Amino acid sequence: MTSNSPASPFPPIAEYAFLSNCHTGALVAADGSVDWLCVPRFDSPSVFGSLLDRGAGEFRLAPYGINVPSTRAYDPGTNVLVTTWHTPTGWVEVRDALTMGPRTGEDATTPHTRPPADDDAEHLLVRTATCLDGSAEIELVCEPAFDYGRTRGTWTLDAPGGSTADITVGDVHLRLHTDLALGVEGGDSVRGRHVLNAGDTAFVALSWSASLDGPRDAADAAARITATREFWRRWLGRARLPDHRLRPYVERSALVIKGLTYMPTGATVAALTTSLPETPGGERNWDYRYTWIRDSTFTLQALHYLLLDWEADEFMQFVADVEPVEDGGLQIMYGIDGRRDLTESTRDELTGYQDARPVRIGNGAFDQRQNDVYGSVLDSILLHTRRSERLPARLWPLVEAQATCAAAIWKEPDQGIWEARGKPQHYVSSKIMCWVAMDRAAQLAAIRGEPELEAGWSATADEIKADILEHGLDGRGVLRQHYDTDALDASTLLAAHFGLLPGDDPRLHASVLAIADELTENGFVLRYRTDETDDGMSGKEGTFVICSFWLVSALMVVGEEQRALDLMERLLRIASPFGLYAEEFEVDAARHLGNVPQAFSHLALVEAAARIILAERVREMSL
Incomplete structure:
Protein backbone atom coordinates (compact mmCIF):
# COMPACT_ATOMS: atom_id res chain seq x y z
CA MET A 1 0.00 0.00 0.00
CA GLY A 237 -1.07 -8.31 40.84
CA ARG A 238 -3.80 -10.95 40.67
CA ALA A 239 -2.77 -12.00 37.17
CA ARG A 240 -0.35 -14.77 36.28
CA LEU A 241 2.55 -13.00 34.61
CA PRO A 242 5.56 -15.29 34.19
CA ASP A 243 9.08 -13.93 34.52
CA HIS A 244 9.79 -13.81 30.81
CA ARG A 245 10.95 -11.34 28.19
CA LEU A 246 7.34 -11.16 26.90
CA ARG A 247 5.94 -10.23 30.28
CA PRO A 248 5.77 -6.43 29.74
CA TYR A 249 3.74 -6.91 26.56
CA VAL A 250 1.38 -9.35 28.23
CA GLU A 251 0.98 -6.94 31.16
CA ARG A 252 0.01 -4.07 28.90
CA SER A 253 -2.38 -6.28 26.96
CA ALA A 254 -4.01 -7.38 30.21
CA LEU A 255 -4.48 -3.75 31.22
CA VAL A 256 -6.00 -2.97 27.82
CA ILE A 257 -8.41 -5.92 27.99
CA LYS A 258 -9.52 -4.94 31.50
CA GLY A 259 -9.74 -1.30 30.41
CA LEU A 260 -12.09 -2.25 27.57
CA THR A 261 -14.36 -4.21 29.89
CA TYR A 262 -17.67 -2.59 30.87
CA MET A 263 -17.77 -3.35 34.57
CA PRO A 264 -21.55 -3.06 35.08
CA THR A 265 -22.31 -6.03 32.78
CA GLY A 266 -18.98 -7.81 32.19
CA ALA A 267 -19.07 -7.14 28.43
CA THR A 268 -15.90 -6.24 26.55
CA VAL A 269 -15.95 -3.69 23.74
CA ALA A 270 -13.99 -4.57 20.62
CA ALA A 271 -12.30 -1.15 20.70
CA LEU A 272 -12.69 2.23 22.33
CA THR A 273 -13.44 4.14 19.13
CA THR A 274 -15.59 4.38 16.06
CA SER A 275 -14.67 5.13 12.46
CA LEU A 276 -10.89 5.26 12.62
CA PRO A 277 -10.16 4.15 9.06
CA GLU A 278 -8.84 0.81 7.86
CA THR A 279 -8.10 2.49 4.53
CA PRO A 280 -6.59 6.01 4.73
CA GLY A 281 -9.21 8.46 3.52
CA GLY A 282 -11.53 5.59 2.62
CA GLU A 283 -14.91 4.18 3.63
CA ARG A 284 -13.82 1.15 5.68
CA ASN A 285 -14.76 2.88 8.92
CA TRP A 286 -16.70 0.97 11.57
CA ASP A 287 -18.08 1.43 15.06
CA TYR A 288 -16.38 -1.07 17.38
CA ARG A 289 -17.83 0.02 20.73
CA TYR A 290 -19.86 -3.17 21.05
CA THR A 291 -19.20 -6.73 22.16
CA TRP A 292 -18.66 -9.43 19.53
CA ILE A 293 -19.68 -12.93 20.55
CA ARG A 294 -16.84 -14.34 18.42
CA ASP A 295 -14.42 -12.60 20.76
CA SER A 296 -15.74 -14.67 23.63
CA THR A 297 -13.47 -17.67 23.14
CA PHE A 298 -10.35 -15.50 22.76
CA THR A 299 -11.37 -13.40 25.76
CA LEU A 300 -11.95 -16.47 27.94
CA GLN A 301 -8.67 -18.03 26.87
CA ALA A 302 -6.70 -14.88 27.65
CA LEU A 303 -8.40 -14.25 30.98
CA HIS A 304 -8.06 -17.83 32.17
CA TYR A 305 -4.43 -17.98 31.03
CA LEU A 306 -3.80 -14.88 33.12
CA LEU A 307 -5.70 -16.43 36.08
CA LEU A 308 -8.24 -13.60 35.91
CA ASP A 309 -11.09 -15.97 36.60
CA TRP A 310 -13.46 -13.36 38.05
CA GLU A 311 -13.36 -11.35 34.82
CA ALA A 312 -13.78 -14.54 32.81
CA ASP A 313 -16.87 -15.49 34.79
CA GLU A 314 -18.31 -11.98 34.43
CA PHE A 315 -17.97 -12.15 30.66
CA MET A 316 -19.44 -15.66 30.55
CA GLN A 317 -22.43 -14.52 32.59
CA PHE A 318 -22.95 -11.61 30.19
CA VAL A 319 -23.05 -14.06 27.28
CA ALA A 320 -25.55 -16.21 29.17
CA ASP A 321 -27.77 -13.17 29.79
CA VAL A 322 -28.06 -11.85 26.23
CA GLU A 323 -31.28 -12.36 24.33
CA PRO A 324 -31.11 -14.95 21.54
CA VAL A 325 -32.60 -14.44 18.10
CA GLU A 326 -35.69 -16.23 16.91
CA ASP A 327 -34.02 -19.59 16.17
CA GLY A 328 -32.32 -19.68 19.57
CA GLY A 329 -28.91 -18.66 18.29
CA LEU A 330 -27.01 -15.52 19.25
CA GLN A 331 -26.37 -12.40 17.24
CA ILE A 332 -22.79 -11.81 16.18
CA MET A 333 -22.65 -8.71 18.40
CA TYR A 334 -24.58 -6.95 21.14
CA GLY A 335 -24.53 -3.64 22.92
CA ILE A 336 -22.55 -3.59 26.14
CA ASP A 337 -25.89 -3.53 27.97
CA GLY A 338 -27.04 -6.58 26.00
CA ARG A 339 -29.26 -4.69 23.55
CA ARG A 340 -29.78 -6.27 20.14
CA ASP A 341 -30.54 -3.29 17.92
CA LEU A 342 -27.32 -1.64 16.76
CA THR A 343 -28.78 0.10 13.72
CA GLU A 344 -26.09 1.96 11.82
CA SER A 345 -26.23 5.64 10.89
CA THR A 346 -23.68 8.11 9.58
CA ARG A 347 -22.65 11.54 10.80
CA ASP A 348 -22.00 13.24 7.50
CA GLU A 349 -21.29 16.63 9.09
CA LEU A 350 -18.05 15.26 10.60
CA THR A 351 -14.87 15.35 8.54
CA GLY A 352 -13.73 11.96 9.79
CA TYR A 353 -10.19 11.13 10.87
CA GLN A 354 -7.92 12.46 8.11
CA ASP A 355 -10.99 12.84 5.85
CA ALA A 356 -12.00 9.18 6.12
CA ARG A 357 -15.77 9.13 5.66
CA PRO A 358 -18.38 8.22 6.56
CA VAL A 359 -18.29 8.40 10.34
CA ARG A 360 -20.53 5.55 11.48
CA ILE A 361 -22.53 5.22 14.68
CA GLY A 362 -23.92 1.74 15.25
CA ASN A 363 -22.93 -1.29 13.22
CA GLY A 364 -25.01 -2.59 10.33
CA ALA A 365 -23.45 -6.04 10.57
CA PHE A 366 -25.34 -6.81 13.80
CA ASP A 367 -28.06 -8.77 11.96
CA GLN A 368 -25.79 -10.55 9.47
CA ARG A 369 -25.67 -14.33 9.31
CA GLN A 370 -22.26 -15.41 10.51
CA ASN A 371 -22.06 -19.09 11.21
CA ASP A 372 -18.88 -18.87 13.29
CA VAL A 373 -20.71 -17.49 16.32
CA TYR A 374 -21.91 -20.89 17.57
CA GLY A 375 -18.41 -22.32 17.79
CA SER A 376 -17.15 -19.27 19.65
CA VAL A 377 -19.85 -19.59 22.30
CA LEU A 378 -19.48 -23.34 22.78
CA ASP A 379 -15.69 -23.28 22.89
CA SER A 380 -15.98 -20.56 25.55
CA ILE A 381 -18.40 -22.61 27.63
CA LEU A 382 -16.20 -25.71 27.40
CA LEU A 383 -13.12 -23.74 28.39
CA HIS A 384 -14.95 -22.12 31.28
CA THR A 385 -16.43 -25.44 32.40
CA ARG A 386 -13.04 -27.13 32.49
CA ARG A 387 -11.51 -24.22 34.38
CA SER A 388 -14.28 -23.98 36.96
CA GLU A 389 -14.73 -27.77 37.05
CA ARG A 390 -18.48 -27.47 36.70
CA LEU A 391 -21.08 -26.79 34.03
CA PRO A 392 -23.48 -24.19 35.42
CA ALA A 393 -27.11 -25.22 34.97
CA ARG A 394 -27.99 -21.86 33.42
CA LEU A 395 -25.50 -22.47 30.60
CA TRP A 396 -26.85 -25.85 29.49
CA PRO A 397 -29.86 -24.41 27.61
CA LEU A 398 -27.40 -22.15 25.78
CA VAL A 399 -25.31 -25.20 24.84
CA GLU A 400 -28.35 -27.02 23.46
CA ALA A 401 -29.56 -23.97 21.53
CA GLN A 402 -26.19 -23.21 19.93
CA ALA A 403 -25.56 -26.86 19.01
CA THR A 404 -29.03 -27.15 17.48
CA CYS A 405 -28.51 -23.98 15.45
CA ALA A 406 -25.03 -25.01 14.26
CA ALA A 407 -26.27 -28.45 13.21
CA ALA A 408 -29.12 -26.84 11.26
CA ILE A 409 -27.18 -24.15 9.40
CA TRP A 410 -23.64 -25.39 8.82
CA LYS A 411 -24.42 -26.28 5.20
CA GLU A 412 -25.63 -22.73 4.49
CA PRO A 413 -23.46 -19.85 3.17
CA ASP A 414 -22.88 -16.77 5.33
CA GLN A 415 -20.99 -13.46 5.44
CA GLY A 416 -17.94 -14.95 7.12
CA ILE A 417 -15.89 -13.85 10.10
CA TRP A 418 -14.90 -10.57 8.42
CA GLU A 419 -18.54 -9.49 7.98
CA ALA A 420 -18.21 -9.13 4.22
CA ARG A 421 -20.92 -6.98 2.71
CA GLY A 422 -20.84 -8.97 -0.55
CA LYS A 423 -22.97 -12.03 -1.28
CA PRO A 424 -22.93 -14.98 1.17
CA GLN A 425 -20.36 -17.72 0.54
CA HIS A 426 -19.36 -21.08 2.00
CA TYR A 427 -16.49 -19.61 4.01
CA VAL A 428 -14.06 -22.24 5.25
CA SER A 429 -13.52 -20.46 8.58
CA SER A 430 -17.27 -20.55 9.20
CA LYS A 431 -17.32 -24.30 8.52
CA ILE A 432 -14.36 -24.70 10.90
CA MET A 433 -16.24 -22.86 13.62
CA CYS A 434 -19.35 -24.97 13.03
CA TRP A 435 -17.12 -28.02 13.51
CA VAL A 436 -15.85 -26.42 16.71
CA ALA A 437 -19.45 -25.91 17.83
CA MET A 438 -20.42 -29.55 17.39
CA ASP A 439 -17.13 -30.92 18.73
CA ARG A 440 -17.33 -28.79 21.89
CA ALA A 441 -21.04 -29.48 22.30
CA ALA A 442 -20.30 -33.23 22.23
CA GLN A 443 -17.65 -32.80 24.92
CA LEU A 444 -20.04 -30.76 27.05
CA ALA A 445 -22.73 -33.43 26.62
CA ALA A 446 -20.24 -35.99 27.91
CA ILE A 447 -19.52 -33.85 30.94
CA ARG A 448 -23.23 -33.48 31.62
CA GLY A 449 -23.89 -37.20 31.14
CA GLU A 450 -25.96 -37.04 27.94
CA PRO A 451 -24.60 -39.95 25.84
CA GLU A 452 -27.21 -39.72 23.08
CA LEU A 453 -26.56 -36.04 22.51
CA GLU A 454 -22.83 -36.66 22.69
CA ALA A 455 -23.00 -39.31 19.98
CA GLY A 456 -25.26 -37.24 17.70
CA TRP A 457 -23.28 -34.05 18.02
CA SER A 458 -19.99 -35.88 17.56
CA ALA A 459 -21.30 -37.47 14.36
CA THR A 460 -22.26 -34.04 13.02
CA ALA A 461 -18.80 -32.73 13.86
CA ASP A 462 -17.28 -35.58 11.86
CA GLU A 463 -19.57 -34.78 8.92
CA ILE A 464 -18.57 -31.10 8.93
CA LYS A 465 -14.87 -31.95 9.12
CA ALA A 466 -15.19 -34.34 6.18
CA ASP A 467 -16.98 -31.64 4.16
CA ILE A 468 -14.23 -29.10 4.89
CA LEU A 469 -11.51 -31.52 3.82
CA GLU A 470 -13.42 -32.40 0.64
CA HIS A 471 -14.41 -28.91 -0.49
CA GLY A 472 -12.24 -26.49 1.50
CA LEU A 473 -8.79 -27.44 0.14
CA ASP A 474 -7.31 -26.24 -3.12
CA GLY A 475 -5.37 -28.47 -5.50
CA ARG A 476 -2.20 -28.27 -3.42
CA GLY A 477 -3.95 -29.16 -0.16
CA VAL A 478 -4.16 -25.63 1.24
CA LEU A 479 -7.25 -24.33 3.05
CA ARG A 480 -8.93 -21.66 0.96
CA GLN A 481 -11.19 -18.72 1.71
CA HIS A 482 -14.44 -20.31 0.56
CA TYR A 483 -15.56 -23.25 -1.52
CA ASP A 484 -15.73 -21.34 -4.82
CA THR A 485 -12.27 -19.77 -4.84
CA ASP A 486 -8.62 -20.63 -4.40
CA ALA A 487 -7.95 -17.27 -2.69
CA LEU A 488 -6.33 -17.37 0.72
CA ASP A 489 -7.87 -16.02 3.92
CA ALA A 490 -6.11 -15.54 7.25
CA SER A 491 -9.19 -16.77 9.11
CA THR A 492 -8.30 -20.33 8.11
CA LEU A 493 -5.50 -20.07 10.66
CA LEU A 494 -8.27 -20.90 13.12
CA ALA A 495 -7.86 -24.51 11.99
CA ALA A 496 -4.60 -24.52 13.95
CA HIS A 497 -5.98 -22.52 16.84
CA PHE A 498 -8.97 -24.84 17.42
CA GLY A 499 -7.36 -28.16 16.49
CA LEU A 500 -9.27 -29.10 13.35
CA LEU A 501 -6.12 -30.90 12.23
CA PRO A 502 -3.11 -31.96 14.31
CA GLY A 503 0.04 -29.87 14.13
CA ASP A 504 1.91 -32.53 12.13
CA ASP A 505 -0.79 -32.81 9.43
CA PRO A 506 0.77 -31.79 6.09
CA ARG A 507 -2.41 -29.98 5.03
CA LEU A 508 -2.32 -27.75 8.09
CA HIS A 509 1.40 -27.15 7.69
CA ALA A 510 0.94 -26.22 4.03
CA SER A 511 -1.99 -23.92 4.85
CA VAL A 512 -0.06 -22.03 7.52
CA LEU A 513 3.02 -21.59 5.33
CA ALA A 514 0.91 -20.50 2.36
CA ILE A 515 -0.48 -17.63 4.42
CA ALA A 516 2.98 -16.80 5.78
CA ASP A 517 4.49 -16.72 2.29
CA GLU A 518 1.63 -15.49 0.08
CA LEU A 519 -0.80 -13.45 2.19
CA THR A 520 1.67 -11.05 3.77
CA GLU A 521 3.23 -7.64 3.17
CA ASN A 522 6.79 -7.52 4.49
CA GLY A 523 5.87 -10.40 6.77
CA PHE A 524 2.68 -8.91 8.21
CA VAL A 525 -0.58 -10.71 7.44
CA LEU A 526 -3.51 -9.43 5.39
CA ARG A 527 -7.02 -10.70 6.11
CA TYR A 528 -7.36 -11.41 2.41
CA ARG A 529 -6.47 -9.66 -0.79
CA THR A 530 -9.22 -7.14 -1.49
CA ASP A 531 -8.87 -7.60 -5.27
CA GLU A 532 -9.69 -11.30 -4.84
CA THR A 533 -12.60 -10.92 -2.43
CA ASP A 534 -16.12 -9.55 -2.82
CA ASP A 535 -16.43 -7.77 0.52
CA GLY A 536 -18.80 -5.09 -0.78
CA MET A 537 -16.31 -2.27 -0.17
CA SER A 538 -13.79 -0.30 -2.20
CA GLY A 539 -10.15 0.38 -1.48
CA LYS A 540 -7.28 -1.60 -0.05
CA GLU A 541 -6.63 -2.10 3.65
CA GLY A 542 -3.61 -2.54 5.88
CA THR A 543 -2.30 -5.74 7.40
CA PHE A 544 -4.39 -7.03 10.30
CA VAL A 545 -2.58 -7.16 13.62
CA ILE A 546 -4.69 -10.01 14.96
CA CYS A 547 -3.97 -12.11 11.86
CA SER A 548 -0.25 -11.64 12.33
CA PHE A 549 -0.49 -12.77 15.95
CA TRP A 550 -2.66 -15.71 14.80
CA LEU A 551 0.13 -16.63 12.41
CA VAL A 552 2.62 -16.62 15.30
CA SER A 553 0.40 -19.10 17.16
CA ALA A 554 -0.20 -21.23 14.08
CA LEU A 555 3.52 -21.38 13.28
CA MET A 556 4.12 -22.63 16.82
CA VAL A 557 1.43 -25.30 16.35
CA VAL A 558 2.98 -26.66 13.13
CA GLY A 559 6.52 -26.66 14.51
CA GLU A 560 7.89 -23.55 12.76
CA GLU A 561 9.12 -22.05 16.02
CA GLN A 562 11.90 -19.85 14.66
CA ARG A 563 9.58 -18.25 12.13
CA ALA A 564 7.07 -17.69 14.91
CA LEU A 565 9.68 -16.03 17.14
CA ASP A 566 10.92 -13.82 14.32
CA LEU A 567 7.39 -12.62 13.53
CA MET A 568 6.62 -12.06 17.20
CA GLU A 569 9.65 -9.82 17.56
CA ARG A 570 8.59 -7.78 14.52
CA LEU A 571 5.08 -7.40 15.92
CA LEU A 572 6.38 -6.21 19.27
CA ARG A 573 8.47 -3.56 17.53
CA ILE A 574 5.42 -2.00 15.83
CA ALA A 575 3.49 -1.47 19.07
CA SER A 576 2.68 2.15 19.81
CA PRO A 577 4.93 4.03 22.26
CA PHE A 578 2.37 2.99 24.90
CA GLY A 579 2.40 -0.70 23.96
CA LEU A 580 -1.00 -0.38 22.26
CA TYR A 581 -2.22 -1.88 19.00
CA ALA A 582 -4.87 -0.63 16.64
CA GLU A 583 -6.66 -2.99 14.30
CA GLU A 584 -4.27 -2.69 11.36
CA PHE A 585 -0.73 -1.75 10.46
CA GLU A 586 0.02 -0.05 7.14
CA VAL A 587 3.42 -1.46 6.23
CA ASP A 588 4.57 1.10 3.66
CA ALA A 589 3.82 4.11 5.86
CA ALA A 590 4.66 2.23 9.10
CA ARG A 591 1.54 3.53 10.80
CA HIS A 592 -1.42 2.19 12.73
CA LEU A 593 -4.86 2.11 11.12
CA GLY A 594 -8.33 1.33 12.42
CA ASN A 595 -9.96 1.57 15.81
CA VAL A 596 -7.75 1.70 18.90
CA PRO A 597 -6.94 0.12 21.23
CA GLN A 598 -8.21 -3.07 19.62
CA ALA A 599 -9.12 -5.82 22.10
CA PHE A 600 -8.80 -8.57 19.47
CA SER A 601 -5.19 -7.56 18.73
CA HIS A 602 -4.25 -7.70 22.40
CA LEU A 603 -6.13 -10.97 22.98
CA ALA A 604 -4.19 -12.54 20.11
CA LEU A 605 -0.92 -11.20 21.54
CA VAL A 606 -1.63 -12.94 24.85
CA GLU A 607 -2.35 -16.23 23.08
CA ALA A 608 0.79 -16.02 20.94
CA ALA A 609 2.92 -15.14 23.96
CA ALA A 610 1.38 -18.01 25.94
CA ARG A 611 2.26 -20.53 23.22
CA ILE A 612 5.84 -19.28 23.05
CA ILE A 613 6.27 -19.27 26.83
CA LEU A 614 4.70 -22.73 27.18
CA ALA A 615 6.96 -24.21 24.50
CA GLU A 616 10.04 -22.78 26.21
CA ARG A 617 8.94 -24.03 29.63
CA VAL A 618 8.25 -27.53 28.28
CA ARG A 619 11.67 -27.58 26.67
CA GLU A 620 13.26 -26.49 29.95
CA MET A 621 11.46 -29.28 31.81
CA SER A 622 12.71 -31.89 29.35
CA LEU A 623 16.38 -30.99 29.78
Missing part, protein backbone atom coordinates in the same frame (compact mmCIF):
# COMPACT_ATOMS: atom_id res chain seq x y z
CA THR A 2 1.44 3.35 -1.00
CA SER A 3 0.86 6.47 1.01
CA ASN A 4 1.52 10.06 -0.01
CA SER A 5 -0.34 11.61 2.90
CA PRO A 6 0.09 15.36 3.31
CA ALA A 7 0.69 16.87 6.73
CA SER A 8 -2.44 16.33 8.78
CA PRO A 9 -3.91 18.21 11.74
CA PHE A 10 -4.84 14.81 13.16
CA PRO A 11 -2.22 13.12 15.35
CA PRO A 12 -1.06 9.66 14.27
CA ILE A 13 -3.24 6.97 15.82
CA ALA A 14 -0.22 5.45 17.56
CA GLU A 15 0.42 8.68 19.49
CA TYR A 16 -2.79 8.45 21.50
CA ALA A 17 -2.67 7.26 25.11
CA PHE A 18 -5.60 5.23 26.45
CA LEU A 19 -7.28 5.91 29.79
CA SER A 20 -10.07 3.80 31.29
CA ASN A 21 -12.31 3.47 34.32
CA CYS A 22 -13.97 0.26 33.05
CA HIS A 23 -17.12 2.23 32.17
CA THR A 24 -15.70 4.46 29.47
CA GLY A 25 -12.32 5.45 28.09
CA ALA A 26 -10.43 8.46 26.81
CA LEU A 27 -7.70 9.10 24.26
CA VAL A 28 -5.11 11.74 25.07
CA ALA A 29 -3.05 13.32 22.29
CA ALA A 30 0.60 14.28 22.59
CA ASP A 31 -0.27 17.98 22.96
CA GLY A 32 -2.21 17.23 26.15
CA SER A 33 -5.68 17.32 24.59
CA VAL A 34 -8.33 14.73 25.36
CA ASP A 35 -9.55 14.10 21.83
CA TRP A 36 -12.00 11.29 22.59
CA LEU A 37 -14.33 10.74 25.52
CA CYS A 38 -17.87 9.38 25.58
CA VAL A 39 -19.88 9.67 28.80
CA PRO A 40 -21.00 7.90 30.81
CA ARG A 41 -20.36 4.70 28.80
CA PHE A 42 -18.11 3.46 26.03
CA ASP A 43 -20.99 3.59 23.55
CA SER A 44 -22.44 6.95 24.61
CA PRO A 45 -22.17 9.94 22.25
CA SER A 46 -18.86 11.75 22.53
CA VAL A 47 -18.39 14.99 24.45
CA PHE A 48 -14.83 15.35 23.15
CA GLY A 49 -14.62 14.16 19.56
CA SER A 50 -11.63 15.91 17.98
CA LEU A 51 -10.46 12.43 17.01
CA LEU A 52 -13.06 12.49 14.23
CA ASP A 53 -13.35 16.22 13.54
CA ARG A 54 -10.99 18.90 14.80
CA GLY A 55 -13.98 21.03 15.80
CA ALA A 56 -15.84 18.33 17.72
CA GLY A 57 -14.60 19.11 21.23
CA GLU A 58 -11.36 18.97 23.22
CA PHE A 59 -10.04 19.21 26.78
CA ARG A 60 -6.43 20.37 27.17
CA LEU A 61 -4.23 20.84 30.22
CA ALA A 62 -0.62 21.67 29.32
CA PRO A 63 1.98 24.44 29.40
CA TYR A 64 0.78 27.46 27.46
CA GLY A 65 2.21 27.69 23.95
CA ILE A 66 4.03 24.33 24.15
CA ASN A 67 2.69 21.44 22.07
CA VAL A 68 5.46 18.85 22.18
CA PRO A 69 6.14 17.08 25.49
CA SER A 70 9.50 15.66 26.53
CA THR A 71 8.22 12.25 27.64
CA ARG A 72 4.90 10.42 27.84
CA ALA A 73 4.44 7.06 29.54
CA TYR A 74 2.14 5.10 31.75
CA ASP A 75 2.83 4.84 35.43
CA PRO A 76 4.14 1.24 35.33
CA GLY A 77 1.42 -1.35 35.76
CA THR A 78 -1.43 1.15 35.34
CA ASN A 79 -3.65 3.04 32.93
CA VAL A 80 -2.50 6.35 34.47
CA LEU A 81 -0.70 8.67 32.05
CA VAL A 82 2.35 10.72 33.05
CA THR A 83 3.52 13.48 30.70
CA THR A 84 6.64 15.59 31.27
CA TRP A 85 6.97 18.99 29.62
CA HIS A 86 10.08 21.17 29.23
CA THR A 87 9.21 24.83 28.80
CA PRO A 88 11.61 27.76 28.28
CA THR A 89 11.35 28.51 32.00
CA GLY A 90 10.85 25.18 33.73
CA TRP A 91 9.68 21.56 33.87
CA VAL A 92 6.11 20.36 34.41
CA GLU A 93 4.60 16.94 35.02
CA VAL A 94 0.96 16.28 34.12
CA ARG A 95 -0.89 13.20 35.37
CA ASP A 96 -4.16 12.02 33.84
CA ALA A 97 -6.55 9.34 35.06
CA LEU A 98 -10.13 8.23 34.78
CA THR A 99 -10.30 7.61 38.47
CA MET A 100 -11.30 4.52 40.42
CA GLY A 101 -12.23 4.49 44.09
CA PRO A 102 -13.86 2.37 46.79
CA ARG A 103 -17.47 1.51 46.02
CA THR A 104 -19.73 3.58 48.26
CA GLY A 105 -23.16 2.32 47.20
CA GLU A 106 -25.29 1.77 44.15
CA ASP A 107 -23.95 3.36 40.97
CA ALA A 108 -26.73 5.64 39.78
CA THR A 109 -24.77 6.78 36.73
CA THR A 110 -24.24 3.39 35.08
CA PRO A 111 -26.21 0.77 37.09
CA HIS A 112 -24.70 -2.68 37.47
CA THR A 113 -26.26 -5.98 36.47
CA ARG A 114 -23.25 -7.94 37.77
CA PRO A 115 -22.25 -8.07 41.44
CA PRO A 116 -20.26 -4.87 42.06
CA ALA A 117 -16.59 -5.13 42.96
CA ASP A 118 -14.87 -3.40 45.88
CA ASP A 119 -13.71 -0.57 43.59
CA ASP A 120 -15.67 1.21 40.91
CA ALA A 121 -15.52 4.20 38.61
CA GLU A 122 -15.85 7.65 40.14
CA HIS A 123 -17.05 9.01 36.77
CA LEU A 124 -14.27 11.58 36.92
CA LEU A 125 -11.43 12.58 34.63
CA VAL A 126 -8.77 14.00 36.95
CA ARG A 127 -5.72 15.91 35.73
CA THR A 128 -2.93 17.41 37.83
CA ALA A 129 0.00 19.63 36.77
CA THR A 130 3.07 19.92 39.01
CA CYS A 131 5.97 22.25 38.40
CA LEU A 132 9.14 20.23 38.95
CA ASP A 133 11.66 23.01 38.41
CA GLY A 134 11.68 26.70 37.55
CA SER A 135 8.26 28.06 36.61
CA ALA A 136 5.70 27.48 33.88
CA GLU A 137 2.39 28.91 32.76
CA ILE A 138 -0.31 26.23 32.63
CA GLU A 139 -3.33 26.54 30.35
CA LEU A 140 -6.69 24.83 30.71
CA VAL A 141 -9.12 24.66 27.78
CA CYS A 142 -12.33 22.65 28.15
CA GLU A 143 -14.58 22.86 25.12
CA PRO A 144 -17.08 19.99 24.94
CA ALA A 145 -19.20 19.38 21.86
CA PHE A 146 -22.07 17.04 22.67
CA ASP A 147 -23.58 14.28 20.55
CA TYR A 148 -20.49 13.76 18.36
CA GLY A 149 -20.00 17.49 17.89
CA ARG A 150 -23.58 18.34 16.94
CA THR A 151 -24.51 20.42 19.97
CA ARG A 152 -22.72 23.11 21.91
CA GLY A 153 -23.76 24.07 25.41
CA THR A 154 -23.17 27.11 27.59
CA TRP A 155 -20.92 27.02 30.64
CA THR A 156 -22.11 28.60 33.88
CA LEU A 157 -19.53 29.67 36.46
CA ASP A 158 -20.20 29.50 40.19
CA ALA A 159 -18.87 33.07 40.35
CA PRO A 160 -16.84 35.44 38.16
CA GLY A 161 -13.33 34.05 38.11
CA GLY A 162 -14.64 31.06 40.05
CA SER A 163 -13.27 27.53 40.12
CA THR A 164 -16.39 25.49 39.34
CA ALA A 165 -18.29 25.47 36.06
CA ASP A 166 -21.35 23.56 34.88
CA ILE A 167 -22.70 22.73 31.45
CA THR A 168 -25.79 20.73 30.50
CA VAL A 169 -27.05 19.52 27.14
CA GLY A 170 -30.02 17.16 27.14
CA ASP A 171 -29.48 14.56 29.83
CA VAL A 172 -25.70 15.03 29.95
CA HIS A 173 -24.46 17.15 32.85
CA LEU A 174 -20.79 18.02 33.27
CA ARG A 175 -19.09 19.87 36.11
CA LEU A 176 -15.54 21.17 36.01
CA HIS A 177 -13.69 21.40 39.33
CA THR A 178 -10.33 23.19 39.49
CA ASP A 179 -8.17 25.47 41.59
CA LEU A 180 -7.56 27.73 38.59
CA ALA A 181 -9.53 30.94 38.10
CA LEU A 182 -11.88 30.30 35.20
CA GLY A 183 -13.37 32.37 32.45
CA VAL A 184 -15.88 31.53 29.74
CA GLU A 185 -15.24 32.40 26.10
CA GLY A 186 -18.01 32.21 23.51
CA GLY A 187 -20.25 30.45 25.98
CA ASP A 188 -19.06 26.94 25.17
CA SER A 189 -15.36 27.19 26.09
CA VAL A 190 -14.05 27.50 29.63
CA ARG A 191 -10.44 28.54 30.06
CA GLY A 192 -7.90 29.18 32.79
CA ARG A 193 -4.20 30.13 32.99
CA HIS A 194 -1.88 30.15 35.96
CA VAL A 195 1.87 30.35 36.59
CA LEU A 196 3.20 27.46 38.66
CA ASN A 197 6.49 27.70 40.52
CA ALA A 198 8.66 24.78 41.59
CA GLY A 199 6.67 22.51 43.91
CA ASP A 200 3.26 23.99 42.99
CA THR A 201 0.45 21.72 41.81
CA ALA A 202 -2.76 22.68 40.01
CA PHE A 203 -5.65 20.37 39.22
CA VAL A 204 -8.72 20.11 37.06
CA ALA A 205 -11.38 17.41 37.19
CA LEU A 206 -14.39 16.80 34.96
CA SER A 207 -17.33 14.98 36.55
CA TRP A 208 -20.38 13.35 34.95
CA SER A 209 -21.50 11.35 37.99
CA ALA A 210 -25.05 11.62 39.26
CA SER A 211 -23.79 13.76 42.14
CA LEU A 212 -21.26 15.74 40.05
CA ASP A 213 -18.85 15.51 42.97
CA GLY A 214 -15.16 16.15 42.43
CA PRO A 215 -11.87 16.79 44.24
CA ARG A 216 -11.86 19.54 46.86
CA ASP A 217 -8.29 20.65 46.17
CA ALA A 218 -5.04 19.62 44.49
CA ALA A 219 -4.16 17.22 47.30
CA ASP A 220 -7.51 15.45 46.95
CA ALA A 221 -7.05 15.26 43.15
CA ALA A 222 -3.56 13.78 43.56
CA ALA A 223 -4.89 11.28 46.11
CA ARG A 224 -7.56 10.11 43.66
CA ILE A 225 -4.94 9.53 40.98
CA THR A 226 -2.80 7.65 43.51
CA ALA A 227 -5.79 5.48 44.45
CA THR A 228 -6.36 4.76 40.78
CA ARG A 229 -2.73 3.79 40.32
CA GLU A 230 -3.02 1.43 43.28
CA PHE A 231 -6.23 -0.04 41.88
CA TRP A 232 -4.57 -0.99 38.60
CA ARG A 233 -1.46 -2.41 40.25
CA ARG A 234 -3.53 -4.36 42.75
CA TRP A 235 -5.66 -5.74 39.93
CA LEU A 236 -2.62 -6.64 37.82
